[in-house]
Amino acid sequence: MRKKILSILLIISITIIVAIVVINLNNAKKNNGDEGENRVNIVASFYPTYILTLNIADGIPGINISNLxxxxxxxLHDYQITTDDMKTLSKADILVINGGGMENFIEDAINSYPDLIIVDASHGIEFIKDENHSHNHGHSHNEDAEEDHEAHSGENQEKHSDENHKHNEANQEDYIYKNxxxxxxxxxxxxQIENVRDSLIEFIEKMGIYNDDELNYIIATMKNNASTYIDKVIRLDEELTSLMESNIDKLYGEEKEEVVIFHDAFLYLAERMGLEVAYTVEMDTDTYLSAGEIAEIIDIIDEHDIKYLFTELQYSDSIAKRIEEETGARVYIIDSAVTGDGTKDSYLTSMYHNIDVLKDALQ
Ligand SMILES: [Zn+2]
Known part of the structure; x- marks a missing residue:
């Protein structure tokens, strides 16, 4: 009897020991796997650059993508960097930025990481410069120096250097507003997709951490992913073209429509559509418009017989609503694709929504 009990105890002990060993082995494997697997750490600055990078590099073993x-x-016009952000940056190999001053908040921070590779998605793209940028309501909305962009364009191919941050000391007066x-x-x-694709491939090659087979696989996958994504964006753009074609009179005719926009993100979509923007109200979360300023906007709307006010999903539309009440114009809400559910088609979803809003407005 005692023998039986002893052997049962022995079996139980062996089972427990085996179980512990197996669990530990699994954990060890998992940990090693994680560390070994994430060989390239890509951090994107904000939602649009994150979605773009996901579409190019998601699902490639060893490449980890996160959003700062x-x-x-x-x-990110009024964004303040956090200690968590600094932690994320300290682990990053590559930082993908939009450029054009969107990431001004990060300039000082990246000086602390001289090995961090910066990929500028705006390389070679000309920004809309706003000559009428007098309606800056006290906030530092996206101010950026001319020479800053030149510096960033150049550094697209190399690691950044302290040289590029000299403008921080530049006279604020010299800053030209860039959208x-x-x-x-x-x-x-x-x-932007092409820029990020090319820069990622170039830098990952330079890192020299992959053998030829691995590298060929990564390059082929990124090129393939980018071209699939570009095809989707081309189809989206074709929708815009057909919307324009069915509204030629309203967009280009003698009596063409003008619009008033809140937050200048819409300017790029308006430009693509050929929509004439009569006035841009600089909106931000902290924007305060005086009664005088609102009266000025109402005058412009009456004077230009404006029927459309485009505001944005991400900003309060209470001022737009007030102006709507006092004029004949109607408020439409555009999604500037800076927020979302984090899925790869997020940009496309926002833009198709915008096409529907524009269709609704122009019909
Ligand atoms: Zn903005």
């Missing part, structure tokens, strides 16, 4: 800012952060919301024009967005 939260999905709901929106545009950095280029992704809202699908044709410019395609160039």
């Amino acid at each position: 800012t939260d999905y709901s952060s929106g545009c 950095s919301h280029i992704w809202l024009n699908p044709l410019l967005y395609i160039r």
Whole structure:
């Protein structure tokens, strides 16, 4: 009897020991796997660059993609870097930025990481410069120096250097406002995809951590992913073209329609559509418009017989609603694709929604 009990105890003990060993082995494997697997750490600055990078590099073994800012952060004009962001940057090999001053908040921070590779998605793209940028309501909305962009374009191919941050000391007066919301024009967005694809391939090659077979696989996959994504954006752009074609009179006729926009992100979509923007109200989360300013906007709307006010999903539309009440214009809400559910088709979903809004407005 005692023998029986002993042997049962022995079996139980052996089972427990085996189980512990197996669990430990599995955990060890998992940990090693994770560390070994993430050989390239790509961080995107905000939602649009994150979605773009996902479409190029997601699902490639060993490449980890994360978003520096939260999905709901929106545009980064007033963004303040956090200690968590600094932690994320310290682990990053590559940082994908939109450029054009969108990531001004990060300039000082990246000086602390001299090995961090910067991929500028706006390389070679010309920004809309706003001559009427007098309605800057006290916030530092996307101010950027001319020489800053030149510096960034050049550094697209190399690691950044301290040289590029000299403008921080430059006279604020020299800053020319640059509209950095280029992704809202699908044709410019395609160039951003190409930029990121080419730079990622170049830098991953330079890192020298992959053998030829691995590298060939990564390059082929990225090229293939980018071309699949570009095809989708081309189809989206064709929708815009057909919308324009069925509204030639309203867009290009003698009595062509003008619009008022809130937050200048829409300017790129308007430009692609051929929509004339009569006035841009600089909106931000902290924007306060005085009664005088609202009266001025109402005057412009009456004077130009404006029927459309385009505001954005990410911003409060209460001022637009007030103006709507006092004029004959109607408010339409555009999605500037700076927030979303984090899925790869997020940009396309936002843009198709915008096409529906535009269809509704123009009909
Ligand atoms: Zn913005």
